[in-house]
Amino acid sequence: MNEAAEDQRQHRDYAARIDGKAFALALRADVAQGAAGFQADVGRQPGLAVVLVGDDPASQVYVKTKMRQAAEAGITSFPHLLPGSTSQTELLELIARLNSDDRVDGILVQLPLPAQIEEAAVIEAIDPAKDVDGFHPINVGRLSTGQSALVPCTPLGCLLLLQDRLGDLSGLKAVVVGRSNIVGKPMGQLLLNAHCTVTTVHSRSRDLAAECRSADILVVAVGRPEMIDASYIKPGATVLDVGINRIELADGASRLTGDVNFVAASSVAAAVTPVPGGIGPMTVACLLRNTLTAAKARSGR
Template sequence: MTALLLNGKELASKKREQLKKDVEQLASKQVVPGLAVILVGEDPASQTYVRAKEKACEQAGIHSVLIKKPNTITEEELLAEIERLNHDSSIDGILVQLPIPEHISEQAVIEKIAPNKDVDGFHPINIGKMMTGEDTFLPCTPFGVVEMLKEAEIDIAGKHAVVVGRSNIVGKPVGQLLLNENATVTYTHSRTKNLRELTNLADILIVAIGKPEFVGAEDVKEGAVVVDVGINRVDGKLVGDVDFDSVKDKASYITPVPGGVGPMTITMLLENTVLSARKRS
């Protein structure tokens, strides 16, 4: 058995075509969705991500504003910039590209963004709403993962989902979203004992730890759905947290790296921005 590919690139392309139509519909009501991205410093990976976001916005017809700030910016100055954008009626979504310099509190930055413009879905108010199943902006990568599963018509309800990793950006929220879809969820992490025993129980295995090819065939149950959120550069090549070549012959579905979860993250960011604009239309 060779696993079927969960192709994020294809689904992202399909969703972006629909988003383009949604943006055109909003434009007919004189509403142009606006996304502001704040980039602090010269981190090469961040610059690459931001360029990809700008390009995606342009293709969808979303008004995109890039605000570059030096590494020397103070926390007070950055928070003042966010406050200005909170009151800018042409901006529907605000995103501060992480990581930011160590002298600035990441939590203070996240909490400064108005919840109704928090298209990254990280504000404590939006996280709380996600926990209780209320309508809110969902964190983009976990949102993308669940959309991929639904698109492939993989039944989530009643399945045992095992999440490897507990970050605030992916691990914790993806588990919560799967719970909201009626899965039984187990979280595992660096302190988990008998990790392999738990991953072998997973009907749906989500791996998000940032360790290249950490999960192999021996860690996966026959016929499991395997979603690899990891992106690691090894010898100039991008690989995931899952050893794709060994796992693909054991899983029923698997995401490739690159071309799996990655393209969905930016797509769900655009979707959240359009959703925010729709609320003011």
């Protein structure tokens, strides 16, 4: 048996299932406690404006989940459900009103947007102090220079899970698979700020599997179902699967899966997030956390 196979055999059945759902539940409870304190001090609940343009069913479900969990955490929701024909000018006018509304501490515009609306223009129109998605160039710049910033929710959730499991991340080798503005790039920056040694790999990278096998921490966000198998994973690594893909089965049914083959990864890694139940719940919990953070900052608390 070669060394790699022996390492894999020794780690078989060792991987812990990282329960993002349970962690998110505890995080939402912490937010609720903070929101109650904020209301006692300020006289109102933190406020989150959620803007949805169009009638995409998946987006509608996601927005309803956000608003329900916001209410449970003591955060007031201001939903704005707009028709798919909404113009860019109309959307920007709404954002301007929300920017000036003192009841609103966070503004979330659900992506993707219809083709007639320029995504970058909408993101840049949001007051950076209310940018609870963390996508505004000012917040991106603050993150990249190590300053206080509102951070994209999914990478923030990943970081919190890693710190909960591993403690101090200093000196660990982290590999991020994917370079999107929403996950890959901010994830790499957060890990760098946490003193990891960070490599970002993507479709143009050479010997992707070898790069991934060097990682103590592997974060995968590429949108390709079960792309990462055991051959990509260093024995004992911690693997976070950000992907969520719906695949069709032979009987006509479908199932959700991540970018990581969970069963294969579990034979090698020390810990893996499942899909569903891993990173997904953390994204909404961190949105609520960002809303409370923005509310406190805007009120000087």
